[in-house]
Amino acid sequence: MASERYNAREAEARWQEIWEDKGVFVTHNEDPRPKYYVLEMFPYPSGRIHMGHVRNYAMGDVVARYKRAQGFNVLHPMGWDAFGMPAENAAMQNKVHPKDWTYQNIATMRGQLKIMGLSLDWSREFATCDVDYYAQQQRLFLDFLAAGLAYRKKSKVNWDPVDMTVLANEQVIDGRGWRSGALVEQRDLTQWFFRISDFSEDLLEAIDTLDRWPDKVRLMQRNWIGRSEGLKVSFEFIAPPPSGEAALEIFTTRPDTLFGASFMGLSPDHPISRALGEKDPKLAAFIEECQKIGTSAEAIETAEKKGYDTGLRVRHPLDPSIELPVYVANFILMGYGTGAIFACPAHDQRDLDFARKYGLKVTPVVLPQGEDPATFNVGDEAYTGDGTIFNSAFMDGMSVAEAKDAVASRLEAQSLGGKPQAERQVNYRLRDWGISRQRYWGCPIPVIHCPTCDVVPVPAEDLPVRLPDDIDFDKPGNPLDRHATWKHVACPKCGGKAERETDTMDTFVDSSWYFARFTDPKNANPTDREAADAWLPVDQYIGGIEHAILHLLYSRFFARAMKKTGHLGVIEPFQGLFTQGMVTHETYRADGGWVSPADVRIEERDGVRHAVLVADGSPVTIGSIEKMSKSKKNTVDPTDIIETYGADTARWFMLSDSPPERDVEWTEDGVQGAWRFMQRVWRLVGEIAERVSRDAARPNDLGEAAVELRRATHKTLHALSNDIEQLAFNRAVARLYELVNTLSKALAAGDRAAGMDFAIREAAEYLVRMMAPMTPHLAESCWSVLGHEDLLATAAWPALEQDLLVEDTITLPVQVNGKKRADLTVPREASKEDIEAATLALDAVSRALDGKPPRKIIVVPSRIVNVVV
């Protein structure tokens, strides 16, 4: 038995069948044990799983199996984020129905996931395109609508001309659609929105409670919500513009610098700019030019600041004798604040660049500490720091904070056109979430448009609004919009002729509550409150950093909205979040373009790696290491790897070496190393099983060597448990390698004492149990070789003997002047005086002292000794 190679293919299939037959991973809501909900971001059924999935799900499975062994009732479900455009693209390109395409992909990918041996509760599986799921989503929509959380408004939208759909602001990247890459156009459409901005403050504040989220993601969410406190101020026009406004409203976060104002800036999209542009062709041309600049921060930062003097003038609110010119400027956004600013060049870099270009006044009003007010000047760099206000009449001598408050108070009391001239305001960058998509393969928005009754929600008894199957993709645009019978219905209110809403929901809606549905996936309501509240929040959520903002923020919104509509009791869906790194691979190029690793053979000549084509031996250029992608052909198919080496090898390799939050490079050497280790463990356990019978008794006196081995075993258990808790899988892997090294040596030493037998047996059993979360099939096989008849998948985590973590003697490094010179072994309870004496007796120390007394001896208990000479 022991000499046989471990046959992963045979063993993995066998254990998977046994686990499934016995239903060991099916979770019951009524199980009284403490709950643990671990969830990996569910996949889009694109066709085949990729290595990124393997890494993601291997991590989640380690946590699930570890927590299960610790006695938790673990929920570890899987489903499919199944609506979305690729299905429609496939329909257009290959004449496949999106539904067939999607469900076929799901079947393939489910099979691929199953051979990974993940401890998933497949009985809870669903796809977001299942009628059962989106029917509940429609009910949520109607509840949100009734609660005022969903509404319609006409708005300028980002129109993707390739996908023929609307994109959220967040989905437009550098002026292009995030999926299609097409240049986005502006269009006016009536759209459905979710009122996420109602929760701006709460979503922001609650970030503080998410202490098991990466700081990076929390920061990104804070910045996305973008809270800023400031003042809305009205500036009176000297002569009103043709559009008739009496005053210009601006928003500022620096009212303290108001006396440094030298001009006003309008966004090119500001209504006043527009109105003026209609009469001024030169301004119209300028506005058009501004709209052509890219929307990316980098493009605009490097773009030259430009403006156009409108000829309008406004009066300074604190000194009526000052008149300020009004420019249309290319660096002011309509979407933030009021789309207009007052500019203080001395204390804002953009304003300064602009003022220098157009020869406008630069008056410093904040004096940095240590500067002389008579000589302080601003060169090419604006001063944005703190200081004392000067050149500012009644504010002179105040701090920045005091001045902000003073200006606000004064202008609030002052009135212009019968209203206070200023108003304190909190602004958020976060805007409402537009969810309408002009697309077939999504969840239908359950409303009916009636010419007499306007928008009528589909009555509950008529739900769900099913997607019709008989559709065609011969023309671009939404097939629902031209569906003959589906679209035309009677109005539920008046019975007259009416039309269905033909827009479907953004697929981010689907993924915003699936974690809640998993808690009771077959319920006739969206959630079962008891089940949802018992399971949520998700204890550990694992997925890619690319979802750091949108998906996570929308899910947080949904939890709040579902609470408001009575579907949930919690507001934060994910207690712990972990964002894993990507899987990368070397790239290869031949003259024909990118070459797949499967077609390349690596040879080493004179210590230099060369790549050649397997087919004909022709040379291939080795390129940079990149994220695995179809476009660069540097992918490795998980199924191929699993067929060759087994799922455990693939899982082990994905968990070893690289810290999980960082990228990991897939290499053939690495996989083989992992595979060799699987074989090594198998041989080692086999040998031990032969040598030490299962009922090896524990003798009263174990002997020193056996105690040492036991220490190593239990120390490994202690450290590895901590590593898994922290998701430091690479460290956990290293500890198991160490234990195997130690155990191999102990076995090779040939000590046949009864104590050693006991210690070796224990080490082997612990090793196998510790490996189980990562390499579950191999562990089951080893467990059975060791004579166990129960399943390791349902066994408890091994018990830790705390006593073994503490040594009787400790070895202290001894430093002389901070450099290590010797080791000192002393009893654990040795006193400081004993240690000092023993230190001075060391050869290395006395040599360094050369007869002189030491200046100082520092003893850090159980850490180190440092002798200062």
Added chain:
RNA sequence: GCGGACGUGGUGGAACUGGUAUACACAGCAGACUUAAAAUCUGCCGCCGCAAGGCAUACGGGUUCAAGUCCCGUCGUCCGCACCA
């Protein structure tokens, strides 16, 4: 431009709250076993040096008995971004 993270052998990386730098793995080298290869096993593997020893955690300073870890500056890499007034 702004914000953030990071920089350790040939490579991926360890090093808990300042306390033995380089654990573990990959690659490489030498040897054992073998007719041979594969597999396996053993040993070596930061740099200089015969050695004693010295030098090394991007670079330059600083704090400390002690710095990969803390502080200041420089260089470099990566990530995020919204000209946010």
